[in-house]
Amino acid sequence: MKKTLREMRPVYVVGIGLHRYQRMSETSYVTLGLTAVREALKDANLEWRSVDSAYTGTALIGMAASRPMLRHLGATGIPMAQVENASASGSTAFRQACLDVASGIADVSLAVGVDKPGPVSSGPAKSNIRDLVGARAVPFTHFALLTNQYMNRYGVRIEDVAAVAVKNNRNGANNPYAQRQKAVTLDEVLAGPQISGALTRLQCCPVGEGAAAVIVASADAIDELGINRSRAVRVIASVTQTERVYRGAANFDAELTRATVAQAYKEAAITPADLDVVEVHDAFTIEELLYAEMLGLCKEGEGAAMVTSGATDIGGRCALSASGGLLAMGHPIGPTGAGQIAEITRQLRGEAGARQQPNARTGLAHMVGVGAVCVVHVLQNDN
Amino acid sequence: MAERVAAQPELYSISSEHPALNGRRCVACGYVFFPPQSYGCESCGALPDQIEPAQLAGSGVLNSFATVHLHQGKGIEAPFTVGVIVLDDGPAVRSVLTARTDEGLRNGDRMHSVLTTCGTNEEGNEVVELRFTKTEATR
Numbered sequence: 115m116k117k118t119l120r121e122m123r124p125v126y127v128v129g130i131g132l133h134r135y136q137r138m139s140e141t142s143y144v145t146l147g148l149t150a151v152r153e154a155l156k157d158a159n160l161e162w163r164s165v166d167s168a169y170t171g172t173a174l175i176g177m178a179a180s181r182p183m184l185r186h187l188g189a190t191g192i193p194m195a196q197v198e199n200a201s202a203s204g205s206t207a208f209r210q211a212c213l214d215v216a217s218g219i220a221d222v223s224l225a226v227g228v229d230k231p232g233p234v235s236s237g238p239a240k241s242n243i244r245d246l247v248g249a250r251a252v253p254f255t256h257f258a259l260l261t262n263q264y265m266n267r268y269g270v271r272i273e274d275v276a277a278v279a280v281k282n283n284r285n286g287a288n289n290p291y292a293q294r295q296k297a298v299t300l301d302e303v304l305a306g307p308q309i310s311g312a313l314t315r316l317q318c319c320p321v322g323e324g325a326a327a328v329i330v331a332s333a334d335a336i337d338e339l340g341i342n343r344s345r346a347v348r349v350i351a352s353v354t355q356t357e358r359v360y361r362g363a364a365n366f367d368a369e370l371t372r373a374t375v376a377q378a379y380k381e382a383a384i385t386p387a388d389l390d391v392v393e394v395h396d397a398f399t400i401e402e403l404l405y406a407e408m409l410g411l412c413k414e415g416e417g418a419a420m421v422t423s424g425a426t427d428i429g430g431r432c433a434l435s436a437s438g439g440l441l442a443m444g445h446p447i448g449p450t451g452a453g454q455i456a457e458i459t460r461q462l463r464g465e466a467g468a469r470q471q472p473n474a475r476t477g478l479a480h481m482v483g484v485g486a487v488c489v490v491h492v493l494q495n496d497n
Numbered sequence: 498m499a500e501r502v503a504a505q506p507e508l509y510s511i512s513s514e515h516p517a518l519n520g521r522r523c524v525a526c527g528y529v530f531f532p533p534q535s536y537g538c539e540s541c542g543a544l545p546d547q548i549e550p551a552q553l554a555g556s557g558v559l560n561s562f563a564t565v566h567l568h569q570g571k572g573i574e575a576p577f578t579v580g581v582i583v584l585d586d587g588p589a590v591r592s593v594l595t596a597r598t599d600e601g602l603r604n605g606d607r608m609h610s611v612l613t614t615c616g617t618n619e620e621g622n623e624v625v626e627l628r629f630t631k632t633e634a635t636r
Contacts, residue, residue: 249570250579259561259579308566362583
């Protein structure tokens, strides 16, 4: 019979580490990744030799990225593999690490996301199915169309959509790992340059380089390896689904999110009201509104009003994109989903400093990726 | 003698000035889709031999639109405007619109397909592509 993550052996996040997300530089992906992994090991107070398996979330580095990076920690001979799942690569690597520990195959597992901008070799482009617009409709335009659809459907102004970027850049200004660390005004967001439709540059995430590492462990390992139990955060749901057939002009990412989140809530036995901190795939301002609505944080069409009310600010009812989100922290692809887990863990430990959501106990991380795929994790501090 | 050729003959024919789109229909479940493919039915998994051509009339309603202001692609000159049109025959399609900007466009506008000259190929033939344009109300 099938089991959920929660019905298997408990899995805890015990270590997190990042290399700042930044514009592309000469720094090797090896250095980016090692920086994050070493920080995560130090955070967990673990030796590398205690790690039983490793998954590298990466979409752009290319074949065989793991060992050329991780061998420099000492070649312990552990199983390693790359996990590519478009924007959800880091989230999926984290899921694989969780499953290793939950199943008992590993006591300690590492998920590290790392990427640098580079040529994209993509399945969809190789499927030989051509549409009318081809390369003329890049992601900017896909989301500009959704922005236009949303504004028309709910009578929302672009100022209300753009408010997401103001909030997320304010949060990013307090995140030393964020690519954009500067608060911006609504006027600055709207000033342009105009990219596609109503989307301006600051309503689109920066895609740079970086790394994020998360170490997960079993309760046994926490005891045996002397890990600080009070800083461990439990993973209470790991759910992933892929796109189905939707009719007419339905937004597939939103419909897919709706279904995936519903399963995650059921498996974690929580409701939206239980969420204190949430990270979503806010690559574009409109996405945060759509996913907040699909998460049930508000009714459909009320996302913009919720954001402008302050309910999703740090200190509000539920802090949305406290890290700065993809819009400010950045979206280096492979690291992004793992970086979300690092942020949620930091928040649930109460160690987020100026970004701390008071009394945060339960958090959710959401990513979508081209394909389309959706990955949702729910974390809880059960100390 | 020079003649007209379609930029994407697999997606539409140019025998009419208001071309239909080359969609597909699954005989097993009735699912109608565009763009065309013959790998198998996404809705029910039926084999390729169950997928038949379905001409989709080049008319529908403008669901959403966006003017692309900046584009880095080679040979793609901005601004231009992309629209999502929900066809009267069911599927939603994304198409470049004839208008370069979104001036005068409204969500819900009636739209129809037209052919637009987009260049000349190596044989000297006129290359035409399908775009959508606003259907002006007739009195």
